[in-house]
Amino acid sequence: MNRINEIFEKDKSLPIISEEDKIELMIEHFLSTGPPVIKNKRKDASRALELIKSANDSFKLMRSMYLITMYTEAIMNAPIGSPELARGFASRSAALCNARLFEDSLKDIDRAMAIGYPDHLKGALYLRRAKNLLSLDPKMRPEVQEAIAEARRLMDKVDVDSEKKIDKALKKLRQKDSFSEPYKKWDSHKFLPPVPNDNPLIPRASGGIALNYNEEFGRHVIATRDIKAGETLILAKAYVSAVKVDKMAKFCWYCLQRTWASVPCNLCINVVFCSEECRDKAWNEYHDIECRFLTAIKTENVDPTDILSIKMTIKAVKEAGSLEKLKEQVDMLDSMTDKINSNLNKNVFDDTRYETVCIINRDKLNHKEAIADVARSVELLYYLMKSTKMFGKKIVNLQKPRNNQWVNFMLKLIFRHKEISHHAVELRVRKAEDHAPIRSYILIPLYGFLNHSCDPNFHKMTSGDMNALISTRYIKKGEQIFMNYGSRFQMMDKWSRAAYLERHNFKCHCIPCVNNWGPNSKLPSFMEQPLPITAKQFLAVIALDASQHVSKFYDDNLNVDRREKPDSYFLECINKFKGFLNFYGGIVSYPCQEIEDCKQALTDALKLVDDHSL
Numbered sequence: 001m002n003r004i005n006e007i008f009e010k011d012k013s014l015p016i017i018s019e020e021d022k023i024e025l026m027i028e029h030f031l032s033t034g035p036p037v038i039k040n041k042r043k044d045a046s047r048a049l050e051l052i053k054s055a056n057d058s059f060k061l062m063r064s065m066y067l068i069t070m071y072t073e074a075i076m077n078a079p080i081g082s083p084e085l086a087r088g089f090a091s092r093s094a095a096l097c098n099a100r101l102f103e104d105s106l107k108d109i110d111r112a113m114a115i116g117y118p119d120h121l122k123g124a125l126y127l128r129r130a131k132n133l134l135s136l137d138p139k140m141r142p143e144v145q146e147a148i149a150e151a152r153r154l155m156d157k158v159d160v161d162s163e164k165k166i167d168k169a170l171k172k173l174r175q176k177d178s179f180s181e182p183y184k185k186w187d188s189h190k191f192l193p194p195v196p197n198d199n200p201l202i203p204r205a206s207g208g209i210a211l212n213y214n215e216e217f218g219r220h221v222i223a224t225r226d227i228k229a230g231e232t233l234i235l236a237k238a239y240v241s242a243v244k245v246d247k248m249a250k251f252c253w254y255c256l257q258r259t260w261a262s263v264p265c266n267l268c269i270n271v272v273f274c275s276e277e278c279r280d281k282a283w284n285e286y287h288d289i290e291c292r293f294l295t296a297i298k299t300e301n302v303d304p305t306d307i308l309s310i311k312m313t314i315k316a317v318k319e320a321g322s323l324e325k326l327k328e329q330v331d332m333l334d335s336m337t338d339k340i341n342s343n344l345n346k347n348v349f350d351d352t353r354y355e356t357v358c359i360i361n362r363d364k365l366n367h368k369e370a371i372a373d374v375a376r377s378v379e380l381l382y383y384l385m386k387s388t389k390m391f392g393k394k395i396v397n398l399q400k401p402r403n404n405q406w407v408n409f410m411l412k413l414i415f416r417h418k419e420i421s422h423h424a425v426e427l428r429v430r431k432a433e434d435h436a437p438i439r440s441y442i443l444i445p446l447y448g449f450l451n452h453s454c455d456p457n458f459h460k461m462t463s464g465d466m467n468a469l470i471s472t473r474y475i476k477k478g479e480q481i482f483m484n485y486g487s488r489f490q491m492m493d494k495w496s497r498a499a500y501l502e503r504h505n506f507k508c509h510c511i512p513c514v515n516n517w518g519p520n521s522k523l524p525s526f527m528e529q530p531l532p533i534t535a536k537q538f539l540a541v542i543a544l545d546a547s548q549h550v551s552k553f554y555d556d557n558l559n560v561d562r563r564e565k566p567d568s569y570f571l572e573c574i575n576k577f578k579g580f581l582n583f584y585g586g587i588v589s590y591p592c593q594e595i596e597d598c599k600q601a602l603t604d605a606l607k608l609v610d611d612h613s614l
C-alpha cells in the first residue's frame, strides 16, 4: 500500500485509465522501485524451543487456552520429526489436559511418543495418559492399567522418589471428585440439514431455486416454486477460504474448524490443520504450491483477498492442467453471451469447478482501490514466480506484459481473482454478535450471484467447511433470493444504508428502502391486510402463541451458555418458528410485523446452533 501512496503522492491527478494501462503502469513502477524482500521463513528448532520455554514459564500464570496457542506456535516452528516437535506436543498435552480437552491431550501424547519423546521423560506422559483416560471414563480399564504400569516402569529408572510420586498422583486420580467434566465442544454438524439433491442444474441446491437474468438486477437467484421457511436452498463448500492471519494457530486451514490438538504443515510455519486428513487434502488441492508462496511473503501484511486470489489461481491452473488450457477456458468464458450458463460444462453450475468462480461479478472498485489491487497483483505474481515452479519457463522474470503474454495473462487473472475475492463472506468468532472478530473468509460461487436486500430472506449457516442457506420466511414463487451485503434495516437507517452500499454501484430499491424503514420501524400487522374477519381472529390466536414462544426463547437464552441445553431444545425452537412462519406464509403477505418477529427469532435460533467458538 505504501507503494501506491507513493504513486498517488507523486501524481494526485492520476487519470482514470484502462486495466491494460494500469497493469503497464504498475509493472513499470515495480521494475523501477525494485522487488520486495523474499522472506523464506523456515522451521527453526531454536525458535520452537524458545516458544516452548516461554509457555512453560507462563504455565502457572496463563489460562490453558492461551498456553495451548503458545505451544501450537512452537509446534508450527519445530522441524518435522525433531525433538522440539515431540516436546511441543508433550507440553501442549499438559495444557490440553488442564483445559479438560482430554481426547485432544491423548492425541498429542501419542504424537509426542511417535516422534521419539525421550524415555526419561515418558513416565509423566504415561501418567497423563492415565489421567485423560480416567477423566473420560473413570473405570480402571486395561489401557489405564497399562499406562500406569508403563509410568511406574519408566519413572522408577530415573527417580528414586518415583514410587512416592506415582502413588500420590494415583491417589489423587482415584478420588472420584478429582475428575472434571470434559470441555464441551459445540458440534454444529448435528444441526446441518441434508444436502439437497433435486436441482439438475445446480448440484447440492434445492430444486426450488434457479439462476435468472434481467436488466434491473443482472444475474440473480429466484424461487421457482413456493419455498417454506426453514428449507435448505443450498449446502455447499467454499471454493476457496482463508483463516484470518491472527487466527492461523487456532483454526484448521482446510476445513476452518476451531482446533486445539492441531497438526502443523510439514513444510511451512504458517498454518495448522485439525487432522492429518485435512493436511493431506489441502496439500493435494493447493497447499503444495501455496505453502512455498506463504513462506516467501510477509504473512503479517497479507490481506485475505491476497490469499483467496492466490488459492483461486493455483486451483484454476491445476484444474486446467496447463496455462494454455486455462487461457483457452478463460477466453471462452469471457466470450459468453448468454448471461447465465451456456458456456458452463453441460450448462451445469457446478461450484466445485473453476468456471463458476471465473464468471462471478468483479467488484467494481474505485480508481485508487483498483490501482492498489493491480499493484498488489504484480507483487503476488512476483512471489509466486520466485517461490514456486508453477509457471515453468513461461514466466522467469517480471517484465513489461506486452513483451510476455503469460505475464499479461497471469497478472490479469490474479487481479480478477482479487476483485472476485472482495465478495468473500466473513465468518465471525461468535456468529450471534454482528461485530465479533472475524476468523475466516469463504468464497462460495453461488453466493456471488445473490443480489442485496436490506431485508434478506435466508440465513447463512456454517458448520466447519459446510455452508447452508436456509430460508427464514415463506418465499413465494418468482420472488428473488436476497442476501444482505452488511446493511440490514434493523441496524441502519435508509441513508446510512445507501452510503454503505455506494461501493457496490447500485441503488437499493428493496422494500425497507422504498418504505424508509430503519431500526425502530414497525412493519404493518396482518390486521391491516384485506383478510376475512374469521381469518384475522384465528391469526390473532396464533400470533399470541407465537409471540409467547418468541419471548420465552429470548428469555431462555439471555446470557446462557448454549452448551447447557440439549440439542432437542434448539431443534424444537427452530421447528416451532418454522411452523408459525409457514402457517402465516400460506395466508398472510409479507411485509408483516408478526412474520418479521418470527423470522428474527428463527434467524437467532439458527445462529445459536451455528459454528462459532472462542
Ligand SMILES: C[S@@+](CC[C@H](N)C(=O)[O-])C[C@H]1O[C@@H](n2cnc3c(N)ncnc32)[C@H](O)[C@@H]1O
Pocket: 216, 217, 218, 219, 220, 360, 361, 364, 423, 447, 448, 449, 450, 451, 452, 453, 504, 505, 506, 507, 508, 509
Ligand atoms: C455479487 S454481485 C450479484 C450478482 C450480479 N447481479 C451479477 O449479475 O453477477 C453484486 C452486484 O450485483 C448488483 N446488485 C446487487 N444487488 C442489487 C440490487 N438489489 N439491485 C440491483 N443490482 C444489484 C450490483 O451491480 C452489485 O455490484
